Amino acid sequence: MKKLIKIITITLTAAVLLIVTGGAILGLFIDPNDYKSEIEQKALETANINLQINGDIGWSIYPSIGLDISSIKASFINQDSLAALDSARVSIMLIPLLSGDIKVKAVTIKGLELNLVKSASGNNWQPQTAATTESETTDSSDASQPSEKQPNIDIESISIIDANVTYTDQVTGDVSSISAFNLTTDRIVLGQAFNAQLSFNAAISQAKQQLFSAETIINGNFSLDPAMQRFKISALDLQLKINADKNLQLQLKADIDANLAANSIAVDNLQINSFDLQANGALKLTGPQLATITGNLALETFDLKALLHKLQVSEIQTADDSSLRKVSLSTQIRGSVTQINFDQLHIKIDQTSIRGTASYNLDSAMANFNLKGDSLNTNKYLAANTQSSNSTNASATPSTSKSASGYAKDIIIPIQPLQDLKLKGELTFAQLIYQKTTISNLDLKLDAKDGLVKILKLNMHAYGASINNKITLDARKKNLKISIKNTTKKLQIGPILADFAQADVLTGLLSTSSNITASGQSVHSIVNSLNGKVQFTLADGVVKGINAAQKMCETINSISSLGGTISTTKAVDKSTPFASIKGTLNIKNGVISNNNFKADLDAINIAGKGSVNLPLQSLNYRVGLKIQDNLFKKSCSVNNKIQGIEWPVDCKGKFSDDPMKLCKPDLKVVADLAKQALKAKLEKKLGGSIKEKKKELRKKVEDKVKDKLQGVLKGLF
Incomplete structure (x- = not known):
């Protein structure tokens, strides 16, 4: 066994010595620059690549297998230039390579230029023939083979200097580029941390107009472990400067740990500054x-x-x-x-x-x-000027597009935002202050999608009242539809008038119930399509500044010739309390009709009916006043013969008419009542001879009554 090991060792040593010796001989006696044309021809024959080697080629075999090249250009046949390189240098240590380890000296790449072009017929980074199909298939087949143990990789450093990449789409005219790309690293050993610095500029243009550019600088401490599928970046520092319509500067810091085997990427200590x-x-x-x-x-x-x-x-x-x-x-x-x-x-x-x-x-x-x-x-x-303008001038800027009725046809509710809106939720505020109004328990619930915007509730408490609203904007079709439902209970009118009109003329508790619909996007279309019903009641209030009963009493009593008992009681104050003012408004195509207006004031009942035509900006309304003895308090006693008689007032005309001339008493009815009273008085005085003096007295009576009533009743109405 020992002998076998010795034989193997001697054999391997001899092989290494042979390779080293051969490499040294090749390096000494063979100059690769002598074979430039052969290399270029081989690239053309095997890969359809037009290779131009304009610089020198240097190589070495021992102690490292190295290659040093400069001034190279490459492109596929009959296509735009694909790549160019000023210089590149790489060398791998030979002895570690024999044991399966990859130990690389400093890798340097300078002046790399990649020019990627897409045209209607294809692109310039693939050959026009299928020459690469077999190669690509072979690579795919090799990749499917079971992976072997990862070799130990040790790279002294990597330097990429002034690289540039351009992508041009000749079909659309878009151009994207990365320029001034620079990368420097410390020693790279898989599984160990190393520092790296990266910088580049990016730009996007269209039709030769630059749309976007950015300057990027990245620093960090990197750790790569492909075998464990673990990648880390600690102390990442990214600085980004974007130049577009608006300039933006951004700095991002973070620690990133990607454990792909565990399906996990964690970003900690994230900090973004802009x-x-x-x-x-x-x-x-x-x-x-x-x-x-x-x-x-x-x-x-x-x-x-x-x-x-x-x-x-x-x-x-x-x-x-x-x-x-x-x-x-x-x-x-x-x-x-x-x-x-x-x-x-x-x-x-x-x-x-x-x-x-x-x-x-x-x-x-x-x-x-x-x-x-x-x-x-x-x-x-x-x-800044809203509050002052609201309190001093309620008029808006005149519209440039008005109809004959005076309502603007300009769009005030655009339909596209309503169709695009996709929002659902609820927003509440314990308290909200607007100008002088304090609102509590504001509750907004919204559901908007597919062009149907539903404000399911817009509820609040203000001025002592509970106010509930439901609003629907239906923009699913071209003609916008609007629906509003409202319920208001016991709204204090006095504080509202004081806050918004700086007036102290009326108090009372207003309750309303309304259901109104309309369609359109302009004031003109909304007014002309207004439909619905409004019920209102104003209770337990006071009209300030005038004692209506006293004024009415004085007006009637001034006609002293009417006879009867006349009181000279003076009003204790200048106010008119009332129990209720109520009615129902029926709205059809902008015309508001009311047939049941009723007001119960101190010593006076008022009934009204008529209509207000919003599209034509006109009104035709009749109010009838009846004197009721001691309805609340007996501020003034009138002739007992006219109690319960209705005194009519007609309001007719355009909104633009003089308000002082808009409402007038019906003098014909008043004159008839006065004539009847005068007739009775004269018959009593003349003992039935009134018929003989009828023609003579008629003109005098009419003139006298008209003169007095027109002068005196003007103060009341």
């Missing part, structure tokens, strides 16, 4: 095809206004310049290839906190949310 924005977190991909993701992400507090300014995005102008200066976000992440879920989501905007969950489905593009906010003061986020 301008003043910093994100921290960790992510992990697991499971078959790495389809499951878990992790966490946090955006540190940042100044949104400053960020938008640096991004050259239109800045947000707010009434309070300190708003949007402190924004942050944190969340837990879990998901799959089809959906990403954000749990324990916390969004903080200045002093407002919003918590809850959200998700996004990658297949359907549907976003879901369930969020709860504490308190939000919207006044801080309104445009």
Whole structure:
């Protein structure tokens, strides 16, 4: 046995000596530059490659098998240039190679140029013939063979200097390129960590117009273990500068551990910095095809206004310049290839906190949310001039497109965003402040998909009232359909008028129930298609600034010739309390009809009926007033003969008419009542001779009554 081992050892030693000696002789006596033409011809015959060796070729056999080449160009026959190389140097130690180990000295590649071109007839990185088919098939067959033990690989270093790759699609005109590619590494031993630095520029252009360019620098500590399918990058530092419509600078730091055998990739200590924005977190991909993701992400507090300014995005102008200066976000992440879920989501905007969950489905593009906010003061986020303009001028900028009726035909509700909207969820706020209004328990529930936007509830408490709304926007067809249902219970009118109109003229509790539909995208189309029903009741209120009963009393009592008992009781205040004002509005194609208006005021009952034509901007309404003795309080007593008689007022005309001339008392009815009273008084005085003086008195009575009523009733109406 010992003799056999000795024989084998001697044989191997002799073989090595023979190879080394032969290699040395070849290196000394054979110059590869003498065979350039033969090498070029062999490349053409065997691979259809047009090879041009313009530089020198150097080689060595011992102590390392090395190759040193320069100035080489290559392309397939009848195709664009594929590759060019300034110089390359590689050498493998011979002795370790004999034992199955690969020990490589420094690898250097300079000036590599790859020019990939795709045309309508094919591409330039494949031959036009099927010469490579057998080779490719053979390679595939070899790859299917059982893998052998991985050799030990030891590379002193790798340097790639100034490499450039260009991909041109002659069909579309797109050009993508990587330029100034540089890579340097420390010693590379599989399974051991090594440092590497990488930098390159990337660009994309279309029709000779650059769309995008980026400068990239990567540093890190890498560990490669193909046998164990384990790859690590620690202290990864990626710096990216993107030049496009908007310039962007980004820095990413992380530790990455990819264990492909265990179907796991972990990204720890993740840190992303861009301008003043910093994100921290960790992510992990697991499971078959790495389809499951878990992790966490946090955006540190940042100044949104400053960020938008640096991004050259239109800045947000707010009434309070300190708003949007402190924004942050944190969340837990879990998901799959089809959906990403954000749990324990916390969004903080200045002093407002919003918590809850959200998700996004990658297949359907549907976003879901369930969020709860504490308190939000919207006044801080309104445009700087919104509050002043709302309080001083309610008119909007005139439309450039109006119909004959005066309503704008400009689109105010675009239909495409509604058709694209895919959103479902619920948002609540414990408190929300808008101008002078404080809203509590705001609850918004939304379901929008396939062009049907349903606001299932928009509920709130404000001004002592419970307000519930349901709104539907149906954009599934070209003609937008709108549906609004509302229920309001005991809304305090007084504070609303004080807050929004700076007026203290009316108090009461308003309750409404409405169901309204409309169609169209402009004010004109919505007004002309308005349909539905509104029921309203205003209860337990006061009309301030006028004592309607006293004014009515004074008006009637001024006609002293009517006879009867006249009281001189003075009103104790200038206000008119009422028990209720109520009615029903029926709306058809923009025409509002009402036949049951009723108001019970102090000592006066008011009934009304008529219509308001919104498309024509006109109204035709009749109000009847009846004097009721001591309905609430006896502020003034009138002639007992006219109690219970209806005193009519007609309101007719256009919205553009003078409001002072829009409503007038029906003087014919008033004159008839006055004439009857005067007739009775005269008959009593003349003892039945009224018929003889009828013609003489008629004109005087009519003139007298008209003059007095027109002057006095004007103060009431």
